[in-house]
Amino acid sequence: MADRLSVLLQRFELRARVFHRGLLCGTAGFDAAAGVGHLHLLRCGKLTVTDAAGQRSQVSEPAVLFLPRPTVHRLEADDAELVCASIDFGAGDDNPLLRGLPEWLCSPLAELPGLALTQQLLFDEAAAGRCGHGAVVDRLSEVLVIQLLRHAIEHGWHLRFIEQMPLDAQGSWERSEMVTAAEIHDLLESEFTLEPVPGRGSAPAEEFAVDGGPATVGIIASVSKPFCSACDRLRLTADGQIRNCLFAREETDVRATLRDPALTEAERRSRIAGLFAASTLAKLPGHGINDPSFIQPDRPMSAIGG
Ligand code: SF4
Numbered sequence: 001m002a003d004r005l006s007v008l009l010q011r012f013e014l015r016a017r018v019f020h021r022g023l024l025c026g027t028a029g030f031d032a033a034a035g036v037g038h039l040h041l042l043r044c045g046k047l048t049v050t051d052a053a054g055q056r057s058q059v060s061e062p063a064v065l066f067l068p069r070p071t072v073h074r075l076e077a078d079d080a081e082l083v084c085a086s087i088d089f090g091a092g093d094d095n096p097l098l099r100g101l102p103e104w105l106c107s108p109l110a111e112l113p114g115l116a117l118t119q120q121l122l123f124d125e126a127a128a129g130r131c132g133h134g135a136v137v138d139r140l141s142e143v144l145v146i147q148l149l150r151h152a153i154e155h156g157w158h159l160r161f162i163e164q165m166p167l168d169a170q171g172s173w174e175r176s177e178m179v180t181a182a183e184i185h186d187l188l189e190s191e192f193t194l195e196p197v198p199g200r201g202s203a204p205a206e207e208f209a210v211d212g213g214p215a216t217v218g219i220i221a222s223v224s225k226p227f228c229s230a231c232d233r234l235r236l237t238a239d240g241q242i243r244n245c246l247f248a249r250e251e252t253d254v255r256a257t258l259r260d261p262a263l264t265e266a267e268r269r270s271r272i273a274g275l276f277a278a279s280t281l282a283k284l285p286g287h288g289i290n291d292p293s294f295i296q297p298d299r300p301m302s303a304i305g306g
Pocket of ligand 1: 183284
């Protein structure tokens with residue numbers, strides 16, 4: 001029987017294209033318009049990575065940075081030796097494998113020993129420039145991505161699939177192109193037995209035991225079977241705004257209260273508690289995606305925090 005990763009990779013073809021190898025000094029920006037993800041492999045030097053919300057992270061040891069979806073980001077390199085590839089999983093954002101992955105993954109290579117041989121071959125091949133090296137580094141990048149996915153599965157990262165919601169930065173979501181939860185379930189059930197796990201509560205995912213367990217897989221039917229009536233979530237964005245729903249069109253500002261120098265600590269705490277309470281009470285009964293008057297919020301998912 002084929003394993004679950006192989007099944008998905010057979011259905012959704014993975015393609016990598018290496019577009020940079022070698023030293024990078026200065027800044028390189030990447031937008032989401034090309035519709036591909038990115039893999040950046042840092043061999044040495046330093047990198048500062050800035051995400052779409054302006055959050056900056058420093059990387060100063062050999063590391064892999066994997067952004068599976070089209071994601072706005074910027075690299076500032078300080079004598080960094082890098083291999084950079086675009087990653088296309090096929091079927092764009094609608095690929096259920098892609099939507100089961102985090103926004104980005106950044107890990108020191110020292111913590112990914114299973115990738116050591118591939119990344120060494122990749123760097124060697126990129127530096128040697130022998131005939132056919134372009135195709136070889138592309139294929140090695142694809143192997144590296146599959147090994148990253150395998151690492152995620154083998155280390156107990158919980159696999160969940162979620163229906164695509166109209167929270168994309170491009171505003172190009174189309175219901176007719178969405179892979180539904182029922183289709184995901186049928187696809188998985190063609191290879192595995194899935195038994196519903198009871199006790200969902202307010203969790204977004206319906207959990208299924210795979211082949212009798214203990215492994216489970218979750219399917220989130222956010223559009224076709226909304227679970228808003230059980231939702232107990234608020235989100236605090238990186239710029240200090242409370243959002244009481246992913247699809248909220250209004251936000252509650254906490255940052256100004258946090259930074260107000262005129263407040264005592266007790267006043268600040270009391271006001272922040274009041275802001276959270278008011279935002280909770282204003283929570284709407286549902287996201288309204290299925291309502292003809294639905295308007296997509298300005299913030300895409302990557303700027304909210306999933
Ligand atoms: S209420 Fe909003 S945040 Fe909660 S489940 Fe529905 S869409 Fe998601």
